[in-house]
Amino acid sequence: MINWGKVWSDFFIFLALTSNIGFIFSHDPYQLVVAIGVNLIATVLKFGVKKILAAELLATAFVADLHLIPAAIFYFSNFHVELAIGLAIGAAVANIISIILLIVEVIFEYIKQEEENS
C-alpha cells in the first residue's frame, strides 16, 4: 500500500532540492521564486511529523529557507548575484542532507516494524 500522505510530503522535499539545483545552474529569477516557494512548503510539511528525526528534518528545512530568502534579497536588489548563487548552493547542501535523513528515517522505521512483528 502506498501511503499517499508520505508521497505528498516526499514529493515536495525532493522538489525543493531539484528546483534549488535548477536555480544554481540557470541563474533564472523565476527558478529562484519557485525554489523559495517549494522550500517553504516543504518546511511547512515537516511541521508536526511525529518521527524519530523530525527535529533534524525541520532544522535542515529552516537552514535551506534561511539561505534562499537572503539569496533572493541579494539577487533582486541587483548586487552580489554571485553571493546569491553561493547561498543557493548552501541551501542545496541542506536539502541533500534532508533527503539523506529521510532515507535514514525509512530504514529506522523498517527496523521498528521488524521488531514489532517479531
Added chain:
Amino acid sequence: MRKKKKNIPHYGNVKAINYRAIYEEKFYDILGQLKLPLMMVIFVTMFGTLLFMIVNGPENAVNGLFHTVITISTIGYTEGYSENVALNRFISSIFVMFAFPLGYLYGLVKVLQVLTQSNMGEIYKYWRMYKLMENVQNHYIITPYNQITREIMADFRKRKIPFILIEQDESKRSKIAEEGYNYFIIDEPHKRAVLLGAFIERARGLITAHEENTQDLSVIVTARLIRPDKDNFYIFATATTEGSAEKMKLLGANEVIIPQSTIGKRIVSMVLHPPSPLVSNFLNKIAFGERTDIDITEIHISAESWIVGKALKDIHLRKNTLTTVVAIVKSGGKMDIAPSGDYVIKEGDTLLLLGKPENIEKAKKYLTNPEEV
C-alpha cells in the same frame, strides 16, 4: 536482525505514561492542523509573484511579491506596477478571484482560527509542569484530592516536601489547578502505568486517603507490587474500619489511620486533660506538626559513637548546637524524662532532641562527627 535484550522489571511489561509526551503530541497536532492552510498561503503567494513577474518582467519580482501580499491580505495600499496598467488590472482581478478565497478565507483565517482555538497557553503550562516533574526526587505521591489530602499538601508545601497529586476525577481539574500545586496528574491512581508515570520508582512514599477502602486497597497493592521494600518506600493510608486497616497493613501499608477513631481519641484526651492554653497547645503543635519551626527527633546511640561513656553535660550539646535533650529512652525501653547533666550515656540509648529543624540537623552531624560543626 539483532535483538536487544530488554531488562524487564518484576512487575511485568507495563510502560510508564509519559505525561510530557502527551502534551508534546497535542502541540504537534496543532502544528499539523496548520500545514494545509500555510501551504495554501505560500502557494498562492508564489503563484502571484510568478504571475506578475511574467507580465512585468523578471526584474519586477519584488514589486510582484508586494502586490501579491497586499492583495491576499486585503490591505491594498497601492498597485505594485506603473506600466501596462490595464493588463495588470485585468490579471489582478482574475488573480483575486481565486487568491482571495484560497489564500485569505481558507489560508489566513484558518491559521488564525487554529491558533486562537487551540489554547496553546494551557498546553504549554502542562508541558512545562510535566517537564519539571521529570526532575522530581524523593517525593510523595498523594491521592486523591480531598479534605484530608488538602491538609497534607498544604503542610508539605510549607515544609518544601515535593509531592505529586493524582486525582482521577476530571471535573476537579480546574479546582486543583487553582490551588497551584507544583505537580498534579489527572488519571487513575491504581494503574501501574500512572504510578510509574508519577516516578514511583524514585519516590519516598505514597499517601492514599480515599473514602472507599477498596480504592485505597487497590492503590496500596499496585504501589507495593512496584516497590516491594517496606523500609525504602512508605505507604500511608486511611481506613474506615479496624478490619480493613488490618488488611491494608497485611497488603503492604506501613501505617493506616482510621480517621473516626483518631478523632474520638483526641476528643477523649481533651476531655481528660482540659487544654491549658500554653502547655498542651505547644505539645499538640509539635506532635501534629503545626509548627514548622520546632521539631522533635530521636537519635539512636550506637557502640561506635564518641559520646558513649560520657556525661550528658560534658558533650556540650546545647552550647554547640542549640538543641536540648528532653528525654532519654534506655535500651530496656524505660524513658528518663528531663535527664540530669550527670547522666552517663550508654550504648543503645536513644536521645530525644528538641530544637529548630536546622539545629537538629546540626546536632545529628555533631553527634556523629563533632569536628564538622
